[in-house]
Amino acid sequence: MSTPDDLLxxxxxxxxxxxxxxxxxxxxxxxxxxxxxxxAAELVEQFQWATPDESCHLxxxxxxxxEDEVADVLIYLVExxxxxxxDLIEAARAKIAKNAIKHPAKDT
Amino acid sequence: MSTPDDLLxxxxxxxxxxxxxxxxxxxxxxxxxxxxxxxAAELVEQFQWATPDESCHLxxxxxxxxEDEVADVLIYLVExxxxxxxDLIEAARAKIAKNAIKHPAKDT
Amino acid sequence: MSTPDDLLxxxxxxxxxxxxxxxxxxxxxxxxxxxxxxxAAELVEQFQWATPDESCHLxxxxxxxxEDEVADVLIYLVExxxxxxxDLIEAARAKIAKNAIKHPAKDT
Amino acid sequence: MSTPDDLLxxxxxxxxxxxxxxxxxxxxxxxxxxxxxxxAAELVEQFQWATPDESCHLxxxxxxxxEDEVADVLIYLVExxxxxxxDLIEAARAKIAKNAIKHPAKDT
Numbered sequence: 001m002s003t004p005d006d007l008l009x010x011x012x013x014x015x016x017x018x019x020x021x022x023x024x025x026x027x028x029x030x031x032x033x034x035x036x037x038x039x040a041a042e043l044v045e046q047f048q049w050a051t052p053d054e055s056c057h058l059x060x061x062x063x064x065x066x067e068d069e070v071a072d073v074l075i076y077l078v079e080x081x082x083x084x085x086x087d088l089i090e091a092a093r094a095k096i097a098k099n100a101i102k103h104p105a106k107d108t
Numbered sequence: 109m110s111t112p113d114d115l116l117x118x119x120x121x122x123x124x125x126x127x128x129x130x131x132x133x134x135x136x137x138x139x140x141x142x143x144x145x146x147x148a149a150e151l152v153e154q155f156q157w158a159t160p161d162e163s164c165h166l167x168x169x170x171x172x173x174x175e176d177e178v179a180d181v182l183i184y185l186v187e188x189x190x191x192x193x194x195d196l197i198e199a200a201r202a203k204i205a206k207n208a209i210k211h212p213a214k215d216t
Numbered sequence: 217m218s219t220p221d222d223l224l225x226x227x228x229x230x231x232x233x234x235x236x237x238x239x240x241x242x243x244x245x246x247x248x249x250x251x252x253x254x255x256a257a258e259l260v261e262q263f264q265w266a267t268p269d270e271s272c273h274l275x276x277x278x279x280x281x282x283e284d285e286v287a288d289v290l291i292y293l294v295e296x297x298x299x300x301x302x303d304l305i306e307a308a309r310a311k312i313a314k315n316a317i318k319h320p321a322k323d324t
Numbered sequence: 325m326s327t328p329d330d331l332l333x334x335x336x337x338x339x340x341x342x343x344x345x346x347x348x349x350x351x352x353x354x355x356x357x358x359x360x361x362x363x364a365a366e367l368v369e370q371f372q373w374a375t376p377d378e379s380c381h382l383x384x385x386x387x388x389x390x391e392d393e394v395a396d397v398l399i400y401l402v403e404x405x406x407x408x409x410x411d412l413i414e415a416a417r418a419k420i421a422k423n424a425i426k427h428p429a430k431d432t
Contacts, residue, residue, distance in 0.1 A: 006114060006115075006197060007114075007115065007197070010197060010200055010201070013201075013204055014204070017204060017207070017208065017213075020213035020214070021211060021213055021214065022214070026373045028160040028161070028163050028164055029155055029163040029164060029166075029174070030155040030158055030159075030160045030162075030163035031160060031372055031373055033148075033151050033152045033154070033155050033163075034152065034250065034368050034369075034371070034372040035372050035373075036148055036151065036152075036181070037145065037148040037149060037151075037152050037253060037365055037368060038365045038366075038368055038369045038372060040141075040144055040145040040148040040181075040365070041145060041361055041362045041364070041365030041366075041368075042362075042365075043141050043144065043145075043188075044141045044142065044144075044145050044358050044361060044362055044365075045358075045362045046141070047137055047138040047141050047358070048355055048358040048359050048362060049350045049355055049359075050138055051138075051268065052136040052138045052139060052267065052268075053136070055136050055137040055138035055141075056136055056137060056191070058137075058192070063192070066137070066192060066194075067192075067194050067199045067202075068199070068203055068206075070185065070188060070189055070192075070194055070196065070199055071196075071199035071200045071202065071203035072203060073144070073148075073181070073185055074185060074196055074199070074200045075200055075203060075204070077178065077181055077182060077185065078200075080151075080178060081178055083164070084166070084171070084174060084175075084178075086174075086175050086178055088178065088179075088182055089114060089115070089118060091175045091176070091178055091179035091182070092118055092179045092182045092183055092186075093118070093121075094175075094179065095176055095179035095180060095183060096118075096121055096122070096125060096183065098176075099125070100125065103129060105125075105128035105129055106128070106129065106130070134265045139264055139265055142260050142261075142263070142264040142358065143264050143265075145257055145260060145361060146257045146258075146260055146261045146264060148257070149253055149254045149256070149257030149258075149260075150254075150257075152250050152253060152254055153250075153254045155250070156247055156250040156251050156254060157242045157247055157251075159376065160375065160376075222330060222331075222413060223330075223331065223413070226413060226416055226417070229417075229420055230420070233420060233423070233424065233429075236429035236430070237427060237429055237430065238430070244376040244377070244379050244380055245371055245379040245380060245382075245390070246371040246374055246375075246376045246378075246379035247376060249364075249367050249368045249370070249371050249379075250368065252364055252367065252368075252397070253361065253364040253365060253367075253368050256357075256360055256361040256364040256397075257361060259357050259360065259361075259404075260357045260358065260360075260361050262357070263353055263354040263357050266354055267354075268352040268354045268355060269352070271352050271353040271354035271357075272352055272353060272407070274353075274408070279408070282353070282408060282410075283408075283410050283415045283418075284415070284419055284422075286401065286404060286405055286408075286410055286412065286415055287412075287415035287416045287418065287419035288419060289360070289364075289397070289401055290401060290412055290415070290416045291416055291419060291420065293394065293397055293398060293401065294416075296367075296394060297394055299380070300382070300387070300390060300391075300394075302390075302391050302394055304394065304395075304398055305330060305331070305334060307391045307392070307394055307395035307398070308334055308395045308398045308399055308402075309334070309337075310391075310395065311392055311395035311396060311399060312337055312338070312341060312399065314392075315341070316341065319345060321341075321344035321345055322344070322345065322346070
């Protein structure tokens with residue numbers, strides 16, 4: 001399998017991964033949104049009893065677990081964007097522009 | 109504000125955005141994980157009463173709403189990765205390699 | 217509509233409510249689980265930027281918003297229990313007994 | 325430990341359970357909302373790859389797993405209602421009344 005070095009390469013790896021396992025049939029936006037929030041919750045779980053300050057200073061084991069959960073969220077996000085033909089970077093860029101109008105900076 | 113064309117540029121835009129609003133103080137991993145799952149749920153909400161098939165065929169209005177929610181998830185994912193010094197692409201690459209061992213493809 | 221004074225009465229009110237709107241067709245466990253997590257996220261959203269201490273001392277407006285979200289979670293929980301024939305109190309009782317074995321109290 | 329036969333008895337069992345483990349210190353609304361959504365996601369996970377129809381017809385093993393997750397959601401919901409002095413049944417009753425105004429039944 002190729003080594004992804006950006007989002008498009010990551011998308012291609014994930015297409016290959018799903019195709020090799022005959023999983024594309026399950027990858028509807030509805031199902032992928034469910035899978036994504038399950039992974040988001042596994043990330044939340046890492047921090048549920050921590051104070052905000054403790055959440056900034058993780059043990060190496062905890063940091064590794066968090067990194068895995070962050071990765072899982074990205075994986076499903078890339079997959080949902082793929083099936084819906086969404087350009088993730090462009091979508092985020094457009095959303096930041098909307099947010100800048102909604103929440104003007106103090107000194108601009 | 110610069111126009112992000114990849115994840116690093118997106119991270120830089122988000123740093124600038126948060127700094128201009130004095131929001132970095134709220135951006136602990138605990139809080140960002142909460143914000144991320146709230147956005148993930150807004151994505152889930154778009155599909156909650158749809159059949160899996162309907163979720164594949166969105167009206168233009170629905171598709172635009174979904175794109176905004178996908179963007180919000182990416183934004184908080186980039187922010188949490190930033191405060192925790194996680195390389196998103198590298199983390200996903202490592203996770204896919206783990207997943208390939210956990211779920212071997214049928215023909216390998 | 218009857219005024220529910222316990223979980224069974226609440227279930228009956230919700231059955232009546234859904235039937236009057238022809239909504240039962242959407243109330244599969246899959247869809248209801250999605251609706252439930254969307255409401256859970258609206259509860260999380262109330263606390264996402266608050267410190268743990270601030271989350272204990274809510275303004276009257278915030279407290280009212282939180283109460284509405286807590287109610288929405290209970291509503292979908294009762295509905296999912298209804299379609300799956302789960303006795304909520306009995307299920308919780310059994311789970312607490314399991315948890316007591318998994319996490320023994322210090323002085324027992 | 326007493327056997328809860330309604331929500332108040334359940335609340336009392338959970339108070340006793342938390343006190344015996346010195347866990348009340350962690351039970352801020354912020355933390356409990358996080359714990360609740362983590363359990364809601366474990367419920368979602370049970371249905372993520374199922375069709376809506378499959379989610380209505382669970383194997384005994386799956387039904388037992390779902391019942392455990394439903395119970396966990398109720399447990400944290402009762403705990404968050406307890407720390408915030410929310411009467412769950414009353415809150416749900418008030419919310420159903422609001423919903424009836426927002427979504428009028430067809431024949432009323």
